[in-house]
Amino acid sequence: MAKEATLKKQNLKYIQAFIALNILLFCWQVTKISLIDIYQTDSIPIDWIKKLQIFSLLAAITFIITNILCGLIKSECKSILVFFRLRNPLPGSRAFSKLMVLDPRINEDVLRQKFGLLPQEPKAQNKLWYALYKQHENHQIVLEAHKSYLLMRELMSVSLILSLILGIFGFWLGADATFLLLHVFILYGIAISTAISGRNYGERFVTNVLAIESSQYVRAVEI
Numbered sequence: 001m002a003k004e005a006t007l008k009k010q011n012l013k014y015i016q017a018f019i020a021l022n023i024l025l026f027c028w029q030v031t032k033i034s035l036i037d038i039y040q041t042d043s044i045p046i047d048w049i050k051k052l053q054i055f056s057l058l059a060a061i062t063f064i065i066t067n068i069l070c071g072l073i074k075s076e077c078k079s080i081l082v083f084f085r086l087r088n089p090l091p092g093s094r095a096f097s098k099l100m101v102l103d104p105r106i107n108e109d110v111l112r113q114k115f116g117l118l119p120q121e122p123k124a125q126n127k128l129w130y131a132l133y134k135q136h137e138n139h140q141i142v143l144e145a146h147k148s149y150l151l152m153r154e155l156m157s158v159s160l161i162l163s164l165i166l167g168i169f170g171f172w173l174g175a176d177a178t179f180l181l182l183h184v185f186i187l188y189g190i191a192i193s194t195a196i197s198g199r200n201y202g203e204r205f206v207t208n209v210l211a212i213e214s215s216q217y218v219r220a221v222e223i
Contacts, residue, residue, distance in 0.1 A: 002084035002183075007143070013149040015158060016073040021186070026166050029179045071156050078153050081160075082198040091206045092129035093122035133209045134171040142212070145205035152198030 079089040091099065096118040100106050117123045136142050163184045170180040186204060 006148050007147045008154070010147065011154060014151060015154055018155060018158060019162065022162050022166065022183075025183060026175070029170065029175050029183065030175045053164045070154065070161065073157055078157055079202075081156060082195050082202065083151055084195075084199075086149065088126070089121035090126055091202045092126035092133075093205050094208060095125050095129040096120070097125060099207050100210055101202055103211060105211040105215075106207060110214040111210065129206060129209065132213050136209050136212045139208075139212055141208045142205065145208050146203055149198055149201040149205050152194045152201055156191050156194040156198060159194065163187035163191070 076089065080086060083089045083091065088094075096111075097120050098109060100111070100118075115128065119128055133142070137146075166187075167180065167184045178215075
């Protein structure tokens with residue numbers, strides 16, 4: 001859990017940038033004020049300045065609410081959305097029955113020699129895989145895949161939350177319907193694409209651990 005928390009902290013800057021970009025686009029939809037207008041303050045009526053102050057507060061509130069909602073959504077629920085599975089959504093639950101067979105880097109015979117009959121029941125698979133993961137969690141390819149998986153999972157969650165929040169506020173503030181719907185649909189598209197990417201990174205995360213474990217055991221036998 002400590003390692004995952006560290007990786008999430010490293011990904012935080014990307015999540016913040018994503019949220020800030022969406023807030024800026026939302027403010028532009030409602031006010032139609034460009035960045036050039038913001039620098040040329042003489043061209044902005046006092047009424048727009050007041051609105052910008054409101055939108056600044058809205059941005060802060062939205063950012064806080066988004067982070068709160070992301071924290072309220074359990075990791076298992078995010079995994080369900082990423083892997084489209086209600087039961088045993090974690091990829092480690094399919095580590096030996098499916099994912100191992102699909103990766104040519106993994107030496108199945110070596111793993112069977114070391115662990116005997118490999119588990120087929122999802123929870124047992126995940127338990128064995130997690131034990132192996134803890135042995136290789138600091139390996140570079142494991143870290144990279146784990147970090148990418150967590151980032152895609154969070155971006156998927158944030159995209160869904162932002163589409164709801166910005167859609168409601170945009171309707172309430174009278175944003176242009178065409179741009180608002182386009183923005184919301186783009187967020188849905190991002191949610192779907194990041195879910196697919198997260199699934200691929202998550203499965204790669206699992207197979208990287210197995211590939212390292214089988215290759216290290218082969219070297220130990222040769223020595």
